[in-house]
Amino acid sequence: MDNSPHIGLIGLGTMGAALALNIAENGYPIAVYNRTPAVTDAFTSGAGDLAAKLTPAKTLEEFVAAITPPRSIILMVPAGPVVDDQIAALRPLLGDGDLIIDAGNANYTDTERRSRESENDAFDFMGIGVSGGEEGARHGPSIMVGGDAAQWERMGAILEAISAKYQDEPCAALMGPGGAGHFVKMVHNGIEYADMEMIAETYALMRDGMGFDAAQVAQTFEGWDAGTLASYLVEISGKVARATDPISGAPMLDVILDKAGQKGTGRWTVIEAQQLAVAIPVIEAAVTARNLSARLAERKKGAEVFGGMPQPLPDGVLDTETLERALIAGKILCYAQGFEMLARASAEFGWNLPMPVIAKIWRNGCIIRSEMLNDMASALATNPGESLIFAEPFTSLLRENEAALRKTVIAATGAGIAVPALAAGLSWFDSMRSPRGAANMIQAQRDFFGNHGFERLDGQDAPHGPWGAHG
Incomplete structure (x- = not known):
């Protein structure tokens, strides 16, 4: 293999550094640059045997000169104006056939705009969604590519090589033109918000309603991960519940402030769903729950004014099997809404998103990877254009688990334990099976x-x- 780099990467933060090492480890020489030279030096010196595949650069000019044309330059810089600034700095240095690839968490509308603007430049532009966190970036993420066929032909082999694999199938694929890749990544993140929120709600029911300690919570999640709910998020939920704080010696969960952060992709999903007039109430509830979690002072005042909640559940009202079944139903309803949003966007924007392929590339490498996605991929292929709730095995699973979801929501409501995502899923499900609703009153x-x-x-x-x- 030619040892001169045809590819470069700008931005050696956590994700950029991990992705650069992944590329080098898969046999591709790569030039690297960070605006702070000391960061580049530290990265190169810590790369071990992979340093031989790295060409560090101290200036942007040196970086571009180190890459053999036609150049492919990956941007791993913060989304927003920083990306535009970086493109502007590269513009006078690039020539015909060069390609800029934004692999950050960009808003798909920015990617669409940048793709249009690149038509007036010598270089091309494409945007790709990369999911999996630092571990995924280093050892194999799920990659959702936005671009044309020629760009995929050019970059497909390397993106498949560095991606996660599921039974030897690469978790990387072309989604569609322009911002399609970043749109799919955005919806992935929206589903991620909802999946995490529903898991947190079952944790709240165990902790506050059933009096479980962290070890019992961990044991429950570990058991669930061996069944239908087998997934990365359930797996790590068991691990964090099992962990001990090295400072206090208490369970790690018991010392963490209940204030959830967010970087905006879930919020973008909700905004775009409203623009598309598609209902994703589970994701909306999850975003709202994160917003409410930040209102610590007001929540404390609420407890003082109205009385502290929640209350313990009466013995025998819920058990872990009922919670597991409720989470299975909630997860199906959440994913059904996410895929419906993707289908609506595909039709609205003329993207022709490969729905079964999306489910397949989410089976490994990304945060929402789960065994359930296998059946989702099959259902989307067999029943194109149909909601997942009307496709087997999900129709049967909902019939089997709906009562548990309803029982869980009723019990939580009675005890004052907030379960906004699970409740939103149940309400959506009831709406979807109501042949005559109440909108005639609204009309x-x-x-x-x-x-x-x-x-x-x-x-x-x-x-x-x-x-x-x-x-």
């Missing part, structure tokens, strides 16, 4: 105050009520 109200009209059940052409316009 009547809209016609009453705004003369907006409505459709009739009998199909007659009488689109207004007898009340006239009284608004």
Whole structure:
């Protein structure tokens, strides 16, 4: 293999450094650059045997000159204006055939804009979503690629090589043009928010409702990870519940402030869902829960004014099997909503997203990887355009586990234990199986105050009520 780098990477933070080592370990020489030279030096000196595959550069000009044309340059810098600034700095240094690849957590609308702007540049631009955290970036992430066929032809081999593998299948694929890759990554992160929130809600029920200590919580998650819920997030939930704080000696969970952080991708998912008029209430509830978690002072005041909650559950009201079944149902409903959002975006933007492939590349490397995605990939291939709730085995699983979800939500509500994501999933499910809802009242109200009209059940052409316009 040619030992001169055709590829470079800018941004040697946690993710960038891990990805650069992954590329080098897979046999691809790579030039690396960070705006702080000391960071580049430290990275290279700590690369061990892989240092031979690295070409460090102290300036941007030196970095570009070190890459043999046609150059492929990966940006691993903070999303937003920093990416635009980096592109602007590279613009006078690049030529025909060069390619800039934004592998950060970009908003897909920015990727769409940058793709359009690159049509006036000598170089090309593409955006890819990379999931899996530091471990994934280092040893194999799930990679969602946005670009055209020629760009995939150029980069596909290396992206497949550095990606995670599921039974030898690469977890990397072309999603569609422009911002498609970053859109799919955004929805992945929205599902991630919801998956984490539902797990946290079952933890709250065990801790506050059932009086479980951290060891009992850990044992429960470990048991769940051996069954239908087998997944990365359930696995690590057992591990964090099992961990001990090295400072106090207490269970690690018991010393962590209940204030959840977020970087915005879940919020973007909710905003885009509203723009697309698609219902993703489980993800919306998860984002709201993170927002509420930050309101510590107000939550304390609420406890003082209205009385502290929650209350312990009466003995025997819930058990871990019921919680497991509730989480199975909630997970199916959450993923169904996520895939419906992807399908709506695919149609709206003309992307032709490969739905079964998306489920396949999420089977390893990414944060939401789980065994359930195998069946989801099959269901999406067999029932194109159909919601996952109407495809086997998920229809049967919902029939088997719906009662447990309902029992869990009722018990939590009675005890004052907040389960917003599980409750939102149940409400969505009930709406999806209601042949006649209550929106006729809303339409009547809209016609009453705004003369907006409505459709009739009998199909007659009488689109207004007898009340006239009284608004």
